[in-house]
Amino acid sequence: MNSMHAQPSISSPARHASGFTLIEVLVSVLVLSIGLLGLASLQATSLRYNNDSSAQTQAAYLASDMADRMRANLSEAANYPGTPAAADLSCYSSGCSPSAMAGNDIAEWNTALDTLPAGKGTITAVAGGLYKITVMWDENRTGATGTNCDPNDKTDLRCVSITTQP
DSSP states (O other): OGGGGOOOOTTOHHHHSSSOOHHHHHHHHHHHHHHHHHHHHHHHHHHHHHHHHHHHHHHHHHHHHHHHHHHHTGGGGGGGGGOOOOOOTHHHHTOOOHHHHHHHHHHHHHHHHTTSTTOEEEEEEEGGGEEEEEEEEOTTOSOOOBOSOOTTOTTBOEEEEEEEOO
16 A cells, blocks of 8 residues: 555666766866877977978078088189188178188178077088088087987987089
């Protein structure tokens, strides 16, 4: 007779199926945080490679700039490898000798090399009237100073070289 007033059981499936449990929320937060850490890592790597690419483009431009300067001062091209840097602003206003222009070109090039981290440049004569122009910089900003241009040696600077005939 009392069977009509039976109370629902506490362990019924309908009672357990409502809402999220704390464990489900914690797992969701963990998965989301791992994804966000991966995204941050990807962004940092992208920025590093972008900076490396920018420096390499700048180095290639500076090497080409010196080749153009040597072509513009053809009578002194053979002397560029040993010419000391000497800035002479009068070269642009009143003109100067080709040797003074070579010194001015080297001085301006050295100033432009300072835009790269630990930027350096060399000009060497090679056989047959060719010249090798090399621009070096510290790609990883670790204090590298080596000039052998070995990409596997962490103590060597990163290099871009061109060979040109003025």
